[in-house]
Amino acid sequence: MSIDLSQFFEVFFEESFEGLDAMEAELLNLVPGEEDLETINTIFRAAHSIKGGSGTFGFSSVADFTHVLETLLDQIREGSRDLTAEHVNLLLKSVDCLRALLRALQAEQQPDLTEADELRVKFEEILGMRAASKAPEQAPETVRESSFNTYQIDFKPHHHLFKTGNEPLYMISELAELGELETQAFQDDVPDITNLAPEDCFLSWRFFLTTDKEQSCIEEIFEWVEDDADITITLCGGLFGDEEDVAVETVAEEAAPAQEAEPAVVKAAIDPKKPAPVKAATANAESTSIRVGIDKVDSLINMVGELVITQAMLSQLGEQEITEATIASLQEGLAQLAHNTRDLQENVMRIRMLPISFVFSRFPRLVRDISQKLDKQVELKLLGEQTELDKTVMEKLSDPMVHLVRNSLDHGLETVDKRVAAGKNPVGTVTLNSFHQGGNIVIEIMDDGQGLNTTKIREKAIKNGLISETDDLSDNEINELIFLPGFSTADQVSDLSGRGVGMDVVRRNIEALSGSVEVASAPGVGSTFTIRLPLTLAILDGQLVRIAEHTYIIPLISIIESLQIDISKVSRVGKDLDVLRLRDEYIPILRLYNIFNHKGAIETLDKTLLVVVESDNQKVGLLVDDLLSQQQVVIKSLEANYQKVDGVSGATILGDGRVSLIVDISGLIKLSGLRKPGSQELIIESKANLEAS
Amino acid sequence: MIAQHDDLHHKLNLEQDQDVKQFLTFFMAEEEYGVDILTVQEIRSWEEITVIPNSPDFVKGVINLRGTIVPIIDLRLRFGISAIEYGPLTVVIVLKVKLENACKIMGIAVDAVSDVYSIAEHEAKAVPHLSDSDNAQFVAGLVNVGEKMVALLDLQKTMDI
Numbered sequence: 001m002s003i004d005l006s007q008f009f010e011v012f013f014e015e016s017f018e019g020l021d022a023m024e025a026e027l028l029n030l031v032p033g034e035e036d037l038e039t040i041n042t043i044f045r046a047a048h049s050i051k052g053g054s055g056t057f058g059f060s061s062v063a064d065f066t067h068v069l070e071t072l073l074d075q076i077r078e079g080s081r082d083l084t085a086e087h088v089n090l091l092l093k094s095v096d097c098l099r100a101l102l103r104a105l106q107a108e109q110q111p112d113l114t115e116a117d118e119l120r121v122k123f124e125e126i127l128g129m130r131a132a133s134k135a136p137e138q139a140p141e142t143v144r145e146s147s148f149n150t151y152q153i154d155f156k157p158h159h160h161l162f163k164t165g166n167e168p169l170y171m172i173s174e175l176a177e178l179g180e181l182e183t184q185a186f187q188d189d190v191p192d193i194t195n196l197a198p199e200d201c202f203l204s205w206r207f208f209l210t211t212d213k214e215q216s217c218i219e220e221i222f223e224w225v226e227d228d229a230d231i232t233i234t235l236c237g238g239l240f241g242d243e244e245d246v247a248v249e250t251v252a253e254e255a256a257p258a259q260e261a262e263p264a265v266v267k268a269a270i271d272p273k274k275p276a277p278v279k280a281a282t283a284n285a286e287s288t289s290i291r292v293g294i295d296k297v298d299s300l301i302n303m304v305g306e307l308v309i310t311q312a313m314l315s316q317l318g319e320q321e322i323t324e325a326t327i328a329s330l331q332e333g334l335a336q337l338a339h340n341t342r343d344l345q346e347n348v349m350r351i352r353m354l355p356i357s358f359v360f361s362r363f364p365r366l367v368r369d370i371s372q373k374l375d376k377q378v379e380l381k382l383l384g385e386q387t388e389l390d391k392t393v394m395e396k397l398s399d400p401m402v403h404l405v406r407n408s409l410d411h412g413l414e415t416v417d418k419r420v421a422a423g424k425n426p427v428g429t430v431t432l433n434s435f436h437q438g439g440n441i442v443i444e445i446m447d448d449g450q451g452l453n454t455t456k457i458r459e460k461a462i463k464n465g466l467i468s469e470t471d472d473l474s475d476n477e478i479n480e481l482i483f484l485p486g487f488s489t490a491d492q493v494s495d496l497s498g499r500g501v502g503m504d505v506v507r508r509n510i511e512a513l514s515g516s517v518e519v520a521s522a523p524g525v526g527s528t529f530t531i532r533l534p535l536t537l538a539i540l541d542g543q544l545v546r547i548a549e550h551t552y553i554i555p556l557i558s559i560i561e562s563l564q565i566d567i568s569k570v571s572r573v574g575k576d577l578d579v580l581r582l583r584d585e586y587i588p589i590l591r592l593y594n595i596f597n598h599k600g601a602i603e604t605l606d607k608t609l610l611v612v613v614e615s616d617n618q619k620v621g622l623l624v625d626d627l628l629s630q631q632q633v634v635i636k637s638l639e640a641n642y643q644k645v646d647g648v649s650g651a652t653i654l655g656d657g658r659v660s661l662i663v664d665i666s667g668l669i670k671l672s673g674l675r676k677p678g679s680q681e682l683i684i685e686s687k688a689n690l691e692a693s
Numbered sequence: 694m695i696a697q698h699d700d701l702h703h704k705l706n707l708e709q710d711q712d713v714k715q716f717l718t719f720f721m722a723e724e725e726y727g728v729d730i731l732t733v734q735e736i737r738s739w740e741e742i743t744v745i746p747n748s749p750d751f752v753k754g755v756i757n758l759r760g761t762i763v764p765i766i767d768l769r770l771r772f773g774i775s776a777i778e779y780g781p782l783t784v785v786i787v788l789k790v791k792l793e794n795a796c797k798i799m800g801i802a803v804d805a806v807s808d809v810y811s812i813a814e815h816e817a818k819a820v821p822h823l824s825d826s827d828n829a830q831f832v833a834g835l836v837n838v839g840e841k842m843v844a845l846l847d848l849q850k851t852m853d854i
Contacts, residue, residue, distance in 0.1 A: 550744060596746030638745075641797045642755065642764040643854070645745055651755060651762045659743040659757045 012053045013106045017099070019046035021361070024095050028364045032083045035076070040083075043091075044073045050098065052224065056165050062101050065116045068123040069094050075127075087126070092365070094119050148179075148212055152236045155222070156204035157229040163199060166225050172205070174221045179211025208236075290391060292351050300351070303344045310337050345632070349539060352392070356434045356443070357385035359398050363405060363432060370409045377416055377427040378409060384434040389441050393513055393533055397443070400506040400517075404445045404529050405430065407503075412449035412527055422524065424448070436535070440515075440557075443531040452521040454478045460487065479519050483507040511666075514649065540635060542652070542662065544628035545611065547592050548600040553633055553652060553662045554622065558613045562627055565589075567606045577674075580610065580621055587612055587621045590672050592663075595647060601625055615665035620674070622663070631655075635662065647671045712814050718807040718843055719786065722774045725807055727836075727843045734787040734798060736806060739779045752854065753802060756785075763787065765800040771851065772828050777804070790852045799852050810838050817845055 023046045026039050047070045054062035069091065075081040097115050104111035153175075157168065175181050183205060190202040209218065215233060222231050314333045320326050360382050371378040389397070413419075413428035420426050431446040454475050461467045461481045473481075481487060485504040510517045514534050521527035534540070534557075542553035543562075569581040570589070578589040589610065593601035602608050602625050610621040633652035638645055638661075649664035716727035742754035742765060751770035755762050765785055769776050782805040790797050817834030833847040 598744075598746065636760075636762045638755070638762055641762060641799060642745070642752075645748070647746065651743075653757045653760065653762075657757055658741065659755050659762055661743065661745070 009057060009106075012057055013102055016050045016053060016102050019050050020095050020099050020102075022046050024092065024365055025361070027088055027092050027095065028368055030083065030088050032085050032088065035083050037077070040073065040077050044070065044077055047073060048224075052167070052170070053165065055170055056167055059101075059105055061111055061113055061116065062098065062105070065094070065098065065101070065120060068120050068127070071127060072123055090119065090122055090126070094123075148210055150208055150210045150236055151215065151218060152234045153207040153209060153218060154204075154232045155207065155229060156231075157201045157225065159197075159200040159202065161201040161225065161228050164225070164228050166228065168201070168203070168205070171221050171225070172207075175207060175209055175218070178213050178217055178221075179209055181210075182208040290352070290354070296347070296351055300344070300347050303340065303347055307337075307340045307344060310340050342632075345539070349390075350388075352390050353388040353535075354391050354394060355386045356389050356394065356441075357382075359394055359401060360385050360432055360434075362398070362402075366402065366405065367409065367430060370406060374409065375415065376409065376413055378413060379427050379429050381429060381431040383431065387434040387436060387441060388535075389434075389533070390535060393441075393535075396509065396513055397531070397533065400509045400531070401432075401443070401445070403503075403506050404531075405432070408445060408447040408449065408527070408529075412447040412451075414450050418450075422450075437532075440532045441535055443533070445529040445531075446526060447528075448526040451523040451525055451527050452479050452482070452519065453523070457481055475521075479521055482519065483517070539632055540662070541630065542633045543611070543630050544654075544660070545622075545624040546626040546628055547596065547624055548598045550596075550598055551628065551654070551658070551660045552592070552624075553660050554611055554613065555662065555665070556630060558615055558665050560612045560614055560619065562609055562611045565605045565608070565610050570605060578605065582612070582621075585619060587619055588674055589621045589623055590668060590674075591623045592668075593623070595668060595672055613665050615669060618669065620665070620669055620672075622668070633660075633662070713811050714814060716810050716812050716843070716845065717786070718810060719784075719803040720805045720807055721768055721772070721803050725841055725843045726768075726803075727810065727812070727845045728786070728788060728848060730809060732788045732790065732848060734789055737785045737787060737800070738781075739783040739785060739802065749854065756800065758787065758798070758800075761798060763798050763800055765802055766852070766854070768801045768803050768851075771801075772831065788848060788852070790848045792849060792853065797852070801851075810843065812836050812838070812843075812845075820844075 023043050026043045026046075029036075029039055030043075047066055051063050051066035051070055054060070054066065072081070072087065072091075076083050076087070094116075097119055101111045101113075101116060155168075155171075157166075161168070172181070172183065184207075186204045186206070187202070189204065190196070196202075211217075215235070218233055222229070225231075310333060314330070314337065317326055317330050317333060363382070364380055367378055367380045408430050413430070414422065414424075416426045419428065425448075429446075429448050431444070433444040433446065435442055457478050458467075458473070458481075461478075461484075462469050464487065466481060466484050466487065467473065482503045483506070485502070487502055487504065507517050510531055510533070516532050518530045518532075519527060520530070541556040543556050543559055545552050545554055563582075565580060570578050571581070573579050573588075580587045580589055587610075589605070591603075593599075593603070605623070608623050608625060609627055611624055611627070612619060612621050614620075633654075635650045636652055638648065638651050645661075647664055647668045648661045649667065650662045651659050652662060654660050715730040717730045717733050718725050718727040720726075740756060742756055744754040745752060745764070748754075751767050753765045753767050755764050757763075767776065779802070783802060784806055785800040785802050786806070787798060787800045790799055814834075817836045819834060820829045820832045831847055831851045832844045834845045836843050836845065
């Protein structure tokens, strides 16, 4: 019988990646000179688990590399070496390197070891020599007589030791690093071959260790197995001369029975050339799986329970003869069913919701690296990390956000000299904030830098032919220009931003998520980018409307009001555009039947209804024949099997099985030709002003 | 009975040949057309459809195919043949078409389905380029089945809208 270790690979990888994330986060908290012991311990423990795990699973490249890293951490932890900024940088780099190694192994590829080897050389330089041989070599010459102690260590593992993923050989070799080690293995407990369970550990050991290290160092080695073994460490006097030869022999012998006793584990561990088979399907598991809090699952189970009860009640009613009384309770039951279904739906959607800290967490590292490169001092503040967001939205949000943060660091924040000259705090601040507002999630990226340079943007826009010199634009309008294609404010193409991926891509990506991005900026004070996104892409509250015999859905969230048109307040602008004066505003009326080319709709204004909607801060009225019901609809893609349709954001299936199309307001405005090319302003506004005067 | 058996045997023999494919054929304006049967998902009767605004006239709209939105193309209009009233024989053949970078599910509305034939691909003859009719591009080849001629559709071209 042998264990197929490969079934644990995925768990190992997941845990290792988590460990690396933890290491990274803690490393970023480390300030050389004032390091917190607990932080270093956390990093050390993470590195140690990765080393142990990778050793067990036979990923020796990872184990070897982590080992040098761990040695350095150990010295820092003990205080025998001071932490420097160089160490932190090197450790961060090795976190990246380890991540790459593990990714490669996870994808069953041969990992590229060049970077690991380079880093290892650096580590070894810092450590002064090959770490493994350091302790024993140093020891004999210097302080042997004075502070050397010999410890007797009795190590009797419980039978299940291997199952917990621990490897005595590793512990023994770690002991050997501490000083001179003599080992005796006891095979008394090993049963005869018929009763021998190969996965159990039957051996026990007695070690005599002569070392200048403290007892705590020894205890540390056994830290991981103290619950799985009986360990006694006692200080004894001198060496026991005569037995020396015998004892050394047993070191060699001991390895052999140990191997026999644990064929599966050792074989996998010592044969790195032959990677154990990993199921191909698990390689991409990362992006397709989701971690869900147990509370969410519990509440789902409750709701399904309620649903089942309601269903049972309804089916019982269905079997009865239909009378007035049963109809009433039937209706009641249906109302309850609707209630349950909605609850269930909301909770199922919540499963897809993850806190935005998943995106935010990558920024401390990014900001650190970039600010070092740019030689700027930056403090990153994260607010509202627990705000929840749909997983799909989150994945697509990451790139635009990285771009915006890079921009803030590169163009927004000034260098230390400039900040001091301007009387500001030399340390710049970048704040990421996120909160819910209505059915949207709002993410703000704020910096207290120099703000957008409107003069420069204007010049650039004129040079690129985006606007003409005579255009009179407000500062806000100028700021908006940076979102136009073919615009980059960087004087020179720098390493960080301005790689041809401009703000227009950011805007396009966010608009593809049916969101919007805006910028507000004050010279010398800073700029704020605001991203607004729908909480989920899968469902929306819709108002069903009728145009001729067609049913369309208008997202409820964009509807401001619906009204009957007072014909006396309508004036005609230009050739064929009607404008309604509504309180103090002029609302252009879009005839949906015209835009969608449907025949048979009511064309006279006073017999139809106007749905006033808002998109991108512009209000327009949509002319419809009738308002139908409101309902939640599941958004289906039209593009999956067809193509993008202008003015339509998607489709859905109504209760009766028919397909209905969802109106895309901003696409509609574009389609109607109301918007001047290259401007957010509606043509109508200038005309309406004329009309009013 | 024996004849049927022979026929079946004949068909089986043909199927062992790698070159041979089965084609579902249908009628449109008296002509018979064929599509690879492996692309056919299902055959449905004509049903009410949701119109897509500003789409080409041959795109009749979309239907709900068990939760998936599937566009329906009127093949008559696609080929520039005059449209007819949809009748009880009008069917929608739902096809899975491999386009450049995606696999799309689309339906074609045709006058009536006909039969399934086993046709060796090498028997298909190229379409003669006699006219500059656009319709020739939709046909991958012509084959004779008994007395009849069947035009095999080039689905990639037909469905590329």
